[in-house]
Amino acid sequence: MEYSREPFTGNFHFGPFLLKKSVEVFYVSKLSYGIVNLKPIVPGHVLVIPKRVVKRFKELDLNEVYDLWHSAQLIGGRLEQYYHVQAMTYCVQDGEAAGQTVPHVHVHVIPRRAGDFERNDQVYEMLEASSSYLHGSRKWEIDTEERRVRTEEEMEEETKLLRTLFM
Amino acid sequence: MEYSREPFTGNFHFGPFLLKKSVEVFYVSKLSYGIVNLKPIVPGHVLVIPKRVVKRFKELDLNEVYDLWHSAQLIGGRLEQYYHVQAMTYCVQDGEAAGQTVPHVHVHVIPRRAGDFERNDQVYEMLEASSSYLHGSRKWEIDTEERRVRTEEEMEEETKLLRTLFM
Numbered sequence: 001m002e003y004s005r006e007p008f009t010g011n012f013h014f015g016p017f018l019l020k021k022s023v024e025v026f027y028v029s030k031l032s033y034g035i036v037n038l039k040p041i042v043p044g045h046v047l048v049i050p051k052r053v054v055k056r057f058k059e060l061d062l063n064e065v066y067d068l069w070h071s072a073q074l075i076g077g078r079l080e081q082y083y084h085v086q087a088m089t090y091c092v093q094d095g096e097a098a099g100q101t102v103p104h105v106h107v108h109v110i111p112r113r114a115g116d117f118e119r120n121d122q123v124y125e126m127l128e129a130s131s132s133y134l135h136g137s138r139k140w141e142i143d144t145e146e147r148r149v150r151t152e153e154e155m156e157e158e159t160k161l162l163r164t165l166f167m
Numbered sequence: 168m169e170y171s172r173e174p175f176t177g178n179f180h181f182g183p184f185l186l187k188k189s190v191e192v193f194y195v196s197k198l199s200y201g202i203v204n205l206k207p208i209v210p211g212h213v214l215v216i217p218k219r220v221v222k223r224f225k226e227l228d229l230n231e232v233y234d235l236w237h238s239a240q241l242i243g244g245r246l247e248q249y250y251h252v253q254a255m256t257y258c259v260q261d262g263e264a265a266g267q268t269v270p271h272v273h274v275h276v277i278p279r280r281a282g283d284f285e286r287n288d289q290v291y292e293m294l295e296a297s298s299s300y301l302h303g304s305r306k307w308e309i310d311t312e313e314r315r316v317r318t319e320e321e322m323e324e325e326t327k328l329l330r331t332l333f334m
Contacts, residue, residue, distance in 0.1 A: 057257065058244045062237060069236040070229060076261070077225045087262025090224065094243070095254025098279040099287050112265040120266050124291035 015104035026162035031067035041126035044111040055103040078165040087112040182271035193329035198234035208293035211278040222270040245332040254279040
């Protein structure tokens with residue numbers, strides 16, 4: 001099976017949420033897509049998601065695993081170049097006890113810089129704080145925490161920019 | 168390309184280290200293998216590694232990515248059953264700034280339980296503490312830290328056990 005870029009047609013879901021394509025989706029392959037984050041922990045922190053809504057990594061079939069991780073590799077490579085970083089974190093929180101908050105498999109792809117967090121592993125603390133927000137709502141509103149939730153306009157701007165990396 | 172189980176023949180490396188096959192390697196596919204940990208952060212914390220020694224995820228070719236993640240999925244599924252857990256963490260620390268300490272791509276596959284760490288994200292703190300050990304040596308000795316490095320006999324016992332999950 002080949003994985004390939006695809007047009008931005010159809011409806012894309014993230015668990016129970018219908019994604020706003022022009023605002024959130026920057027990459028589409030045959031079986032996966034890439035979306036920007038409501039509350040990224042660093043610039044370029046994106047998610048790669050199988051189109052089919054299943055909760056756990058083990059539920060993906062062979063073609064989906066193939067497409068998901070080739071997409072993650074491609075996206076990670078382009079982000080690393082674009083953001084001029086020398087490292088990436090790839091992480092799947094697979095099930096609630098692993099910190100999963102949206103019941104739809106997703107790979108966190110996170111550009112990393114030396115010293116980007118006070119402790120190197122703090123990236124995951126931020127990741128969980130970030131994810132836990134989604135427990136509540138996905139409304140576009142200012143958060144009371146240190147990092148604020150982005151506006152729809154900010155997300156759309158990033159989505160436009162990131163789409164240019166995959167043309 | 169099909170991924171398939173393979174015999175335990177040849178030499179397997181983890182970065183600069185030559186692995187002790189009977190002690191450490193519990194799974195072999197065409198392009199990847201699964202190894203137990205010198206200092207696992209929870210029971211069943213293992214690594215999945217491409218046979219070819221390259222540092223970064225982006226250096227893997229399509230077949231290697233395919234084989235690596237199908238192997239990780241297969242191994243994760245079996246470990247989840249065997250350890251009776253409901254969640255898994257899959258994580259690649261891809262480059263030093265992302266916490267990579269051995270210059271050879273590896274996927275951490277970690278069985279997770281509710282409450283297994285005081286804070287859910289503490290798993291990553293442990294992960295980094297665990298990895299940092301490898302900076303020094305891979306000698307089989309008692310560590311001065313809270314978690315001790317396992318003996319070669321303990322690792323061999325786990326390797327034998329895990330091999331039975333893939334027969």
